[in-house]
Amino acid sequence: MSSDLETSPAAKAHAFNKILNAPKVSSRNQSPTDVEDRIKKLRRLILTETIPSSTDPTLRPRIWKILLRVNDVSAGTFLEYVGRGPCEVREKIRNDTFRTLATDRGFKERVREDMLVRLLDAFVWRNHDRQESHSLAFTYVQGMNVLAAPFLYTMPSELEAFFCFSKFIEECCPLYVQPTLEGVHRGLKLLDRCLKILDPELFAFLRSKNLSAELYAFPSVLTLCACTPPLEEVLHLWDFLLAFGVHLNVLCVIAQLLLMRDEVMEEPSPMKRLRQFPPLEAQPVIGICVTLVRDLPPELYDELVRHPYDVHET
Structure with a gap:
């Protein structure tokens, strides 16, 4: 190629x-x-x-x-959920949707707030019906609005966005959207463990400043980097994550750290730099991520693969 x-x-x-x-x-x-x-x-x-x-x-x-292996999109099913009106956590949804990618003019022009609310309402209704037959229950949780945004922006219809988003949440990263955000916290712990192996010097420097991934990487792990503009680069990164697994987002966050490593290491208060990552550049991040995979012990990489979805992982 x-x-x-x-x-x-x-x-x-x-x-x-x-x-x-x-x-x-x-x-x-x-x-x-x-x-x-x-x-x-x-x-x-x-x-x-x-x-x-x-x-x-x-x-x-x-x-x-x-x-995502989304083959069937039933308009009748989606409209039935929408027809039920506000779900039980509508107020919580509305508290978040108005600020979703608020600084991105292109997103705001294409995706109205009511579209986000409708999709998230429908998702909650869908899982209200499914909870008795599934081991994991789903409702609306923090960050889900940002995870829905790329689907509504990318897909030609709310119908397709709904079914793609539902499949993505329920199968790719179900533990990321549990009420405790269990998968997110696992990802943050794994980020620290991976960074300690991949760049011991940077890891030691951040720890000397009492900085763990929980403090500086929570938004990036929670939203699979969708919180870092520009949106077109986020979509490029998501092409990669959907193709190879959302677990790789942890390494994509490390890749972003490595791209800003010199500035971070020179900063007496590195949290100033880490509070807002530089604009996302998907191609170099993906290139570094692929290289990092090879440097991880197999057992740790296996944990990384399973952390977004494996209920039994300790």
Whole structure:
């Protein structure tokens, strides 16, 4: 594959469309093997190329639906949830939705607050019906509004955003949205453990200032870096996380630390630098993240993989 700089947006779009438009992808009779084969090809391409969403706006939504294995979107089901009106935690939802990505003009132009409220209401109603048959219960928790935002921004309809968001929450990172935010706190502990191995000097410096990941990385772990603008770079990073696993966000946060390492190490009060990360640059962060994976002990990496969803992990 040619490098990102050498590949034109049109050529990238053609490469992605070649995978997406293969006959078996659109066939209802596709086998699990066919689906996995297409996902493997998409993963390889996502690792080397950015999705040229400005050239072909249909690409990212189609790719996300395949990566999340969202095949059926029932308008009737979604409208039934919406028709129930406000859920029991509507006030809590409204306390957060008005400030979701508030400084991003492009997001505000495309995603109205009522769209966020409607999606989150519907999600709570969906899981109100499902709680007896599932080991984990879901309701609205802190940060869920920011996790919903990229889906509403990316998908062509609220219907598709709802089903993609629901699949993402319930299967990719269910422990991140439990009332205790158990997965988030696991991720923060793992961030400290990984950083201690990957950059002992930086880890020791931060600890000498009484700074743990809980203090400086909570927003980035909670929102899978969606709290760090610009949004287009967040979406690029999420292409990678949806392709390879949201657990890698912990290493993406470490990658951002490494990119600002010199400034942090020179700062007498490093929390000033860490309170607001520099603008996100997805490609270098992904490149560093992939390198860091190779430097982790297998047992620690296995813990990292399982921390967003494994109820039995200690």
